[in-house]
Amino acid sequence: MQWNQFLLFMMGQCCFIDCQLYEYLYIKEEKTWAEAQQYCREKHTDLATASNMTDTKRLLNISEGNMGEAWIGLYDQTAGKRKWYWSLPGVEFNESETNWASGEALDTGSENCGFIGKNLTWGDYYCDLKLYFLCYDDQHEGRVTTSLKTGVGGDIGDGFMMATGEDQCSFLFEDKRNASQELYFINEMKTWLEAQSYCRQNHTDLASGLNQVQLKQLNNAFQSVRMNTFFGPFRDTWRWSDGSSFSFRHWNLQFNFKEFNSGQCAMTVLHDEGRWKNANCTVRKTFICYDDKVILIKEKKNWMDALSYCRNNYRDLVTITNTDEQRWVQEKAKKASTPFVWIGLRFNCTLNVWLWVCPEMVSYTNNASDGGTDDCHMSGAMETGGQHKWFQKNGTEEFNFICFC
Numbered sequence: 001m002q003w004n005q006f007l008l009f010m011m012g013q014c015c016f017i018d019c020q021l022y023e024y025l026y027i028k029e030e031k032t033w034a035e036a037q038q039y040c041r042e043k044h045t046d047l048a049t050a051s052n053m054t055d056t057k058r059l060l061n062i063s064e065g066n067m068g069e070a071w072i073g074l075y076d077q078t079a080g081k082r083k084w085y086w087s088l089p090g091v092e093f094n095e096s097e098t099n100w101a102s103g104e105a106l107d108t109g110s111e112n113c114g115f116i117g118k119n120l121t122w123g124d125y126y127c128d129l130k131l132y133f134l135c136y137d138d139q140h141e142g143r144v145t146t147s148l149k150t151g152v153g154g155d156i157g158d159g160f161m162m163a164t165g166e167d168q169c170s171f172l173f174e175d176k177r178n179a180s181q182e183l184y185f186i187n188e189m190k191t192w193l194e195a196q197s198y199c200r201q202n203h204t205d206l207a208s209g210l211n212q213v214q215l216k217q218l219n220n221a222f223q224s225v226r227m228n229t230f231f232g233p234f235r236d237t238w239r240w241s242d243g244s245s246f247s248f249r250h251w252n253l254q255f256n257f258k259e260f261n262s263g264q265c266a267m268t269v270l271h272d273e274g275r276w277k278n279a280n281c282t283v284r285k286t287f288i289c290y291d292d293k294v295i296l297i298k299e300k301k302n303w304m305d306a307l308s309y310c311r312n313n314y315r316d317l318v319t320i321t322n323t324d325e326q327r328w329v330q331e332k333a334k335k336a337s338t339p340f341v342w343i344g345l346r347f348n349c350t351l352n353v354w355l356w357v358c359p360e361m362v363s364y365t366n367n368a369s370d371g372g373t374d375d376c377h378m379s380g381a382m383e384t385g386g387q388h389k390w391f392q393k394n395g396t397e398e399f400n401f402i403c404f405c
């Protein structure tokens with residue numbers, strides 16, 4: 001089946017009632033971390049997960065003027081296995097796209113932050129020692145020095161969705177904006193956390209998700225610099241209570257990445273702009289829970305039954321209109337027991353267009369140049385693994401599905 005239909009969808013429309021995928025709740029009672037976790041799981045979804053800077057601002061905002069410390073859902077696994085992440089939220093670290101120099105990135109416990117060496121190979125280094133560093137900026141207009149590919153279903157950007165391939169059509173997002181993402185070499189020496197703070201305040205983040213092609217473009221700059229330079233990779237054993245894999249961290253500048261954090265828990269320090277601090281989990285503190293509005297239903301249903309289920313029990317099948325929503329929804333999809341999960345996307349034969357079930361969504365089609373035939377029973381599903389792309393699937397197939405409320 002030839003299928004090259006384009007679907008454009010409006011941005012800025014929101015199917016989530018108040019445009020929040022989750023809501024934070026500040027609980028004034030003082031509990032140990034484990035008690036707080038139990039409380040949140042019973043009355044809400046879980047202890048708070050924070051996935052970007054906006055979330056840290058929301059955490060500060062709901063604390064009702066309390067300037068103390070409050071537990072969040074981050075804890076350090078006891079004797080856990082260290083895992084690499086990128087500093088920039090939303091970019092997944094892919095072990096097969098790394099360029100470690102031989103003998104680097106061995107898990108010796110003390111070198112947990114990444115640098116680029118003079119010959120563009122990567123190394124790991126002490127996070128609390130100082131190096132030059134490389135920031136990444138996605139705000140500035142102009143010259144495209146590098147195009148960073150975010151790991152999650154491609155860049156959604158303006159929401160240009162394209163289907164390719166044969167029977168199974170993978171939806172790719174393409175960023176139509178003239179994405180100008182620039183790298184800035186900062187000619188000052190800082191610890192990795194100071195560097196991260198500098199990049200987040202003055203640019204976007206430490207350079208993250210770089211592939212070898214992009215690094216080669218840096219080659220000239222590096223030849224003149226000839227210095228080891230911190231960039232985005234870090235590794236830790238900290239995990240979120242709800243099992244999500246968000247790499248976002250907002251540590252205070254004195255935080256250390258070393259192994260004696262083992263078994264500790266994280267709190268947001270409200271009088272330190274919400275920066276996080278590690279502490280013994282048995283200490284009693286106020287805490288922050290969250291209510292999730294996106295729910296994975298681990299039952300196998302065809303698309304129509306899934307839709308009815310969501311509409312009867314929640315609000316609707318989930319609609320995804322931007323990268324943040326994609327990231328949040330794919331965290332749920334990872335826990336599914338089927339290879340795909342239904343989302344609220346279906347093909348309408350009358351209009352010859354893919355539509356979101358959500359009534360507020362307006363979708364446009366850029367019709368197939370060959371008038372390709374689309375099947376009337378096709379619906380949209382997100383793959384549970386891999387890059388969580390969307391596929392068209394026969395609506396009679398039975399998958400887990402994702403509702404929102």
Ligand SMILES: *[C@@H]1O[C@H](CO)[C@@H](O)[C@H](O)[C@H]1NC(C)=O
Nearest residue numbers: 054057058059060061062063
């Ligand atoms: C902070 O909370 C208030 C009321 O709850 C809300 O009106 C305001 O928009 C929030 N500000 C931010 C930055 O989230």
Ligand SMILES: *[C@@H]1O[C@H](CO)[C@@H](O)[C@H](O)[C@H]1NC(C)=O
Nearest residue numbers: 101102103117118119120121
């Ligand atoms: C690059 O530099 C590192 C450390 O300076 C060294 O270990 C590695 O062998 C070098 N790699 C190449 C390809 O020259």
Ligand SMILES: *[C@@H]1O[C@H](CO)[C@@H](O)[C@H](O)[C@H]1NC(C)=O
Nearest residue numbers: 141142143144177178179180
């Ligand atoms: C995109 O960038 C190119 C080259 O950097 C430039 O020539 C072009 O005008 C830009 N397009 C828009 C829409 O800004």
Ligand SMILES: *[C@@H]1O[C@H](CO)[C@@H](O)[C@H](O)[C@H]1NC(C)=O
Nearest residue numbers: 194196197198199200201202
């Ligand atoms: C941002 O840049 C300015 C000017 O270079 C610097 O003074 C400031 O400390 C930077 N911010 C952070 C958080 O490092």
Ligand SMILES: *[C@@H]1O[C@H](CO)[C@@H](O)[C@H](O)[C@H]1NC(C)=O
Nearest residue numbers: 261262263264280281282283
């Ligand atoms: C936390 O504190 C308790 C009691 O003060 C102590 O027994 C325990 O070893 C501490 N745990 C850690 C991980 O430091």
Ligand SMILES: *[C@@H]1O[C@H](CO)[C@@H](O)[C@H](O)[C@H]1NC(C)=O
Nearest residue numbers: 021052053054055324325328
């Ligand atoms: C942070 O995440 C929230 C919810 O996922 C989203 O609304 C917001 O735009 C994100 N902010 C940034 C700066 O990515």
Ligand SMILES: *[C@@H]1O[C@H](CO)[C@@H](O)[C@H](O)[C@H]1NC(C)=O
Nearest residue numbers: 346347348349350351352355
């Ligand atoms: C297709 O769209 C038309 C017009 O909006 C609507 O009347 C019809 O019910 C839709 N069909 C399906 C299967 O959604």
Ligand SMILES: *[C@@H]1O[C@H](CO)[C@@H](O)[C@H](O)[C@H]1NC(C)=O
Nearest residue numbers: 352366367368369370371372
């Ligand atoms: C596609 O759209 C154009 C106008 O945008 C129209 O002229 C053409 O007939 C359409 N083709 C099909 C196959 O619907």
Ligand SMILES: *[C@@H]1O[C@H](CO)[C@@H](O)[C@H](O)[C@H]1NC(C)=O
Nearest residue numbers: 092094095096097151386387
């Ligand atoms: C990781 O990178 C490899 C090689 O580029 C690619 O084949 C694979 O799909 C990537 N994995 C994920 C989860 O993106």
Ligand SMILES: *[C@@H]1O[C@H](CO)[C@@H](O)[C@H](O)[C@H]1NC(C)=O
Nearest residue numbers: 375376377378394395396397
């Ligand atoms: C979808 O599945 C049904 C039942 O298995 C089958 O009758 C129908 O032909 C399938 N449609 C397509 C396009 O494969």
